[in-house]
Structures are given as structure tokens and as C-alpha cells.
Amino acid sequence: MDLKDELKALAKEQGITFKELAAKAGLNEKGLHNKFQRGSLTVKDLSTLLAVLGLKIAFVKKQV
Numbered sequence: 001m002d003l004k005d006e007l008k009a010l011a012k013e014q015g016i017t018f019k020e021l022a023a024k025a026g027l028n029e030k031g032l033h034n035k036f037q038r039g040s041l042t043v044k045d046l047s048t049l050l051a052v053l054g055l056k057i058a059f060v061k062k063q064v
Contacts, residue, residue, distance in 0.1 A: 003036070007021065010055070014053060018032075022049075024052045025045075025049045026048065027048075027049075032045075
């Protein structure tokens with residue numbers, strides 16, 4: 001599952017569509033789709049999308 005699919009699944013769990021998620025993040029669905037296709041989604045974009053879902057970016061150190 002790629003990042004876009006993960007975000008869609010998280011949105012669905014919260015009862016909103018991907019289009020609604022994009023709108024609540026201040027983006028339009030087509031523009032967001034294009035960012036995924038071009039690989040130009042920024043950390044700020046991701047952070048904003050996750051904030052709409054009540055989540056945040058976290059880095060976890062891998063145990064060696």
C-alpha cells in the first residue's frame with residue numbers, strides 16, 4: 001500500500017472521502033492527485049493532511 005492509499009484508508013476510517021480530506025487541508029483533489037503522481041508531495045503537505053486526520057509525522061529510530 002502506498003502513501004496515497006494509506007491516507008485514503010485513514011480518511012475512510014474517519015468517515016471522510018479523499019476529496020473531503022484534500023479540501024479540509026486547503027488543497028483540491030486533482031491538485032493533490034497530481035502531487036502524488038509527480039512525486040512532489042511536500043512534508044508540509046503531508047503534515048497538513050495528517051493534521052486534518054488528527055495525526056502527525058513522527059520519526060521512529062530503528063533498533064539495530
